[in-house]
Amino acid sequence: xxxxxxxxxxxxxxxxxxxxxxxxxxxxxxxxxxxxxxxxxxxxxxxxxxxxxxxxxxxxxxxxxxxxxxxxxxxxxxxxxxxxxxxxxxxxxxxxxxxxxxxxxxxxxxxxxxxxxxxxxxxxxxxxxxxxxxxxxxxxxxxxxxxxxxxxxxxxxxxxxxxxxxxxxxxxxxxxxxxxxxxxxxxxxxxxxxxxxxxxxxxxxxxxxxxxxxxxxxxxxxxxxxxxxxxxxxxxxxxxxxxxxxxxxxxxxxxxxxxxxxxxxxxxxxxxxxxxxxxxxxxxxx
Amino acid sequence: xxxxxxxxxxxxxxxxxxxxxxxxxxxxxxxxxxxxxxxxxxxxxxxxxxxxxxxxxxxxxxxxxxxxxxxxxxxxxxxxxxxxxxxxxxxxxxxxxxxxxxxxxxxxxxxxxxxxxxxxxxxxxxxxxxxxxxxxxxxxxxxxxxxxxxxxxxxxxxxxxxxxxxxxxxxxxxxxxxxxxxxxxxxxxxxxxxxxxxxxxxxxxxxxxxxxxxxxxxxxxxxxxxxxxxxxxxxxxxxxxxxxxxxxxxxxxxxxxxxxxxxxxxxxxxxxxxxxxxxxxxxxxxxxxxx
Amino acid sequence: xxxxxxxxxxxxxxxxxxxxxxxxxxxxxxxxxxxxxxxxxxxxxxxxxxxxxxxxxxxxxxxxxxxxxxxxxxxxxxxxxxxxxxxxxxxxxxxxxxxxxxxxxxxxxxxxxxxx
Numbered sequence: 001x002x003x004x005x006x007x008x009x010x011x012x013x014x015x016x017x018x019x020x021x022x023x024x025x026x027x028x029x030x031x032x033x034x035x036x037x038x039x040x041x042x043x044x045x046x047x048x049x050x051x052x053x054x055x056x057x058x059x060x061x062x063x064x065x066x067x068x069x070x071x072x073x074x075x076x077x078x079x080x081x082x083x084x085x086x087x088x089x090x091x092x093x094x095x096x097x098x099x100x101x102x103x104x105x106x107x108x109x110x111x112x113x114x115x116x117x118x119x120x121x122x123x124x125x126x127x128x129x130x131x132x133x134x135x136x137x138x139x140x141x142x143x144x145x146x147x148x149x150x151x152x153x154x155x156x157x158x159x160x161x162x163x164x165x166x167x168x169x170x171x172x173x174x175x176x177x178x179x180x181x182x183x184x185x186x187x188x189x190x191x192x193x194x195x196x197x198x199x200x201x202x203x204x205x206x207x208x209x210x211x212x213x214x215x216x217x218x219x220x221x222x223x224x225x226x227x228x229x230x231x232x233x234x235x236x237x238x239x240x241x242x243x244x245x246x247x248x249x250x251x252x253x254x255x256x257x258x259x260x261x262x263x264x265x266x267x268x269x270x271x272x273x274x275x276x277x278x279x280x281x282x283x284x285x286x
Numbered sequence: 287x288x289x290x291x292x293x294x295x296x297x298x299x300x301x302x303x304x305x306x307x308x309x310x311x312x313x314x315x316x317x318x319x320x321x322x323x324x325x326x327x328x329x330x331x332x333x334x335x336x337x338x339x340x341x342x343x344x345x346x347x348x349x350x351x352x353x354x355x356x357x358x359x360x361x362x363x364x365x366x367x368x369x370x371x372x373x374x375x376x377x378x379x380x381x382x383x384x385x386x387x388x389x390x391x392x393x394x395x396x397x398x399x400x401x402x403x404x405x406x407x408x409x410x411x412x413x414x415x416x417x418x419x420x421x422x423x424x425x426x427x428x429x430x431x432x433x434x435x436x437x438x439x440x441x442x443x444x445x446x447x448x449x450x451x452x453x454x455x456x457x458x459x460x461x462x463x464x465x466x467x468x469x470x471x472x473x474x475x476x477x478x479x480x481x482x483x484x485x486x487x488x489x490x491x492x493x494x495x496x497x498x499x500x501x502x503x504x505x506x507x508x509x510x511x512x513x514x515x516x517x518x519x520x521x522x523x524x525x526x527x528x529x530x531x532x533x534x535x536x537x538x539x540x541x542x543x544x545x546x547x548x549x550x551x552x553x554x555x556x557x558x559x560x561x562x563x564x565x566x567x568x569x570x571x572x573x574x575x576x577x
Numbered sequence: 578x579x580x581x582x583x584x585x586x587x588x589x590x591x592x593x594x595x596x597x598x599x600x601x602x603x604x605x606x607x608x609x610x611x612x613x614x615x616x617x618x619x620x621x622x623x624x625x626x627x628x629x630x631x632x633x634x635x636x637x638x639x640x641x642x643x644x645x646x647x648x649x650x651x652x653x654x655x656x657x658x659x660x661x662x663x664x665x666x667x668x669x670x671x672x673x674x675x676x677x678x679x680x681x682x683x684x685x686x687x688x689x690x691x692x693x
Contacts, residue, residue: 012325013297013458018483042461043295043490045483078643082345082388084636087643087665094668096661099636103366103387143493146462149429153368171297171458172324178382178427195544196302200325207426226545248511255481255512345634433634469659 005165006278007184007213011204012197013171016190016220016244019254020274021168022049023261024188027271028164029134035162039180040170041139041151047128048257050136054126059151060119061102066093070114077106077115098144122147125155148176156183173207181208186282187215188274189238193222193229201229205238214281218274221246241277242270287443288572289452291321291471293495295487297458299479300507303540303550305455306331307561308568309416310549312453313576317446318414320421321435321467322457323407331547334412334419342422342437344406344430345386348379354398361390361399382427407434411441416549418446432462439470450574460487460494468495473572474502475531480515485522492526502528503571505564509533529571532564590689591615591650592682597625599683603676605656608637614682615650618690624648638662645671654689 008021017040025036038046047054064077064086071093078088085100086093097120107115122145128136137158139151148170159165169180181187187208191201201217208215216239219229223246233240244250253260261268292305305328309318320328348369350361355377362370362377369383370390379390381404391399407424420442424431435457442452454471457463468474474495478488488504495502504523509516516533523530537557543550551558551565569575593610595602604610613626626648630640638658642665645653653666654674666673674689 012327015298042459043487045296045486048482048486075643075647080388080392081636082386084630084633084638084640087639087646089646089665089669092668094639094642094665096636096639096664099639099661101385101387103385103389104364105387105389105392108364108389108392141461143460143490144465144497148461149367172431173426174324174424174431174463175382175427175429192298194541195330195547196327199327199330203325203426210426223541251511255479255483255515257482430634 003161003163003165004282005167005184006282007167007169007181007187008190009169009177009181009187009204009208010171010190011173011200012191015192015197016218017168017171018045018049019220019244019260020188020190020218021166022046023259023267023271024275025134025136025166026259027261027268028275029131030268031272033133033163035159035165036134036136037155037159037165037167038136038138039152039155039167039176041123041141041148041176042170044138044140046136046168047126047138049259050128050130051257052128052130054128054138057125057127058121059123059125059154060121061147061150062104062117063097063100063102063120064095064106064115065118067114067116070112072112074111076109076111080105080109098146102147123151125151125158149179152176152179173203177207178211181211181213184213186278187213188218188241188278189215190218190220191229192220193226198226198229198232202232205236216241216278216281219243239277239281242274287317287447287449287452288473288574289454289471290473290475291454291456291467292475292477293456293464293467293491294458294477294484295460295491296478296484299477299484300534301477302327302331302455303544304475304477304505304507304561305453306549307551307558308565309453310551311562311565312416312451314450314574315448316417316451316453317442317449318417318419319438319442319452319454320419321438321454321463323422323424323431323434323438323463324457326421326423328455329412329419329421331544331549332414332416332419333547334414337410337412339408339410341405342407342409342434343403344428344433345404346401347381347384347386347404348390348399348401350377350379351398351400352376354396356396356398358395360393360395364389364393385429406430409434409437409441411445417449418442420445431457432466435463435466439467460490464491465494468498468500471498471500474500475568476502476504477507478504478519479507480509480512480519482515485515485519488519492528503531503568504528505531506533508536510535531567531571532560534560534564587618588651589615589617589649590652590654590686591645591648592685593655594682597627599623599686600681603654603656603678603680603682603685605677607653607655607658608641608662610641610655613641613644615648616686636661639665642666642669645669652689652693654685
């Protein structure tokens with residue numbers, strides 16, 4: 001059976017990605033092996049819903065180290081660096097590690113072979129085992145670091161052959177989101193039926209269309225009032241696969257780090273049904 | 287110009303509602319900026335018009351000239367971002383993955399790789415009833431949202447230099463675009479909500495803000511959805527020496543205001559009252575209150 | 578105690594500028610300054626350098642510091658300097674004189690010289 005990768009994304013922040021991915025993972029773990037990836041590496045939250053022991057794997061990138069015996073301060077490394085991470089002074093090289101993109105260019109251009117590469121930490125992956133079928137890999141980017149896509153790539157590589165992987169994407173549409181979505185079989189777009197949610201759903205849908213990933217919508221905090229979202233979905237062929245009503249009781253569960261599908265069996269079944277719909281559409285023509 | 291950014295850490299806590307709410311009752315000449323360049327929502331409640339736009343160019347990206355390329359594959363071997371793809375001997379650059387580092391150009395023995403400006407988004411400048419609005423849309427997949435945020439702020443500051451206040455609707459998170467937003471600001475208003483996730487992210491945001499010369503304040507949105515969590519936030523603020531400027535109650539009229547495309551403070555409703563009070567407290571804190 | 582005030586007064590002074598000439602206004606930002614004007618006190622000549630990194634995505638501070646190092650400037654007159662650039666300038670032994678307000682580069686230069 002081919003490995004299946006399902007992303008949960010939204011465009012707008014706070015629409016309920018974590019609610020959907022967290023509950024979907026739990027609901028399915030009662031039936032089969034599930035891998036859950038928290039790709040929102042700047043602000044991972046899934047682990048708050050699955051507290052417990054975890055293993056940590058430190059993630060590093062390669063950064064330049066200058067051999068001052070060989071360096072003649074010619075300045076070629078500084079001139080090459082497109083990110084301004086190297087400043088060449090008269091007798092010293094200043095390296096600004098947080099803006100280094102780890103491209104390896106400086107060591108390639110150095111005519112004196114004075115640059116080697118060493119490891120530098122940018123974050124980590126914390127692995128949790130909430131139950132025997134469910135593994136949560138939480139990607140964490142250290143504060144002030146920029147290399148989010150690197151961590152996301154690592155998360156995906158670690159779990160490439162896993163049977164079923166759910167990927168909780170970051171909010172927005174910038175490169176970490178694309179990195180998360182690429183090569184997924186399906187994308188669940190979580191939206192709130194409001195003008196803000198609608199605006200951002202269109203952006204996110206534009207992205208999944210461009211990437212050629214079939215998608216479907218989950219409406220969250222649905223008051224049943226705002227019809228434009230439903231109309232947009234109808235017009236653009238986006239199936240609405242589930243609707244979670246606006247309900248203070250649901251909010252209370254989520255706000256306190258608890259899982260709906262743990263506390264309410266009907267919701268557990270609803271999330272399993274969501275997956276059946278996703279499975280039938282995944283791998284289909286977008 | 288006094289510069290105030292509205293941030294949150296976690297998305298969806300109500301930054302845009304609070305920003306537009308304050309903008310509506312601001313009694314000083316103001317410039318407005320929407321720095322959430324990936325999901326810009328402020329314009330949805332400000333009715334912008336007379337918009338001028340210009341393209342935004344981020345990093346230069348690589349292109350392979352197929353007429354010069356000898357298909358040796360050295361570029362692909364050396365690219366650390368998996369941005370070079372090969373299909374039946376033809377090598378191309380994946381523009382979304384390309385980070386413009388220049389290594390491929392350096393190692394190409396045939397000189398087949400050039401670098402050129404790549405449009406990464408669009409910058410807008412509009413009029414609105416509440417002040418001129420600077421905003422933008424980032425091209426999906428871009429890696430330079432931080433720079434686009436900088437451009438949006440720059441536009442607002444340059445074009446509104448005779449205004450007293452710059453009010454910025456910030457992006458979610460704590461990464462590049464947030465850091466770019468905070469840079470140069472005098473005050474941050476952190477909008478949070480009483481949930482575990484929001485509290486977790488508020489702490490991260492506070493850590494990031496401490497690297498800057500800014501004064502931060504906190505407001506709790508929808509506080510009554512979870513009083514114990516709200517109390518936790520209040521206690522946290524006290525311990526950290528951060529002033530809590532207000533607690534906005536959950537109010538269905540907020541949604542109505544958003545759907546109507548209007549700032550909530552133009553309505554007569556509890557959330558509106560509290561945001562007006564927060565505005566007054568903020569102005570008093572920064573020394574701009576009216577006697 | 579030796580007086581090296583004379584030596585200092587002969588050093589190259591760099592002033593961040595909004596335009597290419599000394600009649601242009603002082604620019605308060607360092608890394609994104611449109612121009613760097615460098616005055617050679619020995620020869621009395623001014624060199625005007627357009628900042629190629631003003632619009633760059635990042636790392637503008639360190640690269641601006643590099644421009645000063647490459648041109649031998651020992652004193653910088655500007656409004657604000659970011660963290661990374663500050664480190665680079667300090668490491669290079671470049672003295673910073675902070676100045677604000679609507680002054681021409683020439684006025685800023687005179688004021689800086691009087692403070693040395």
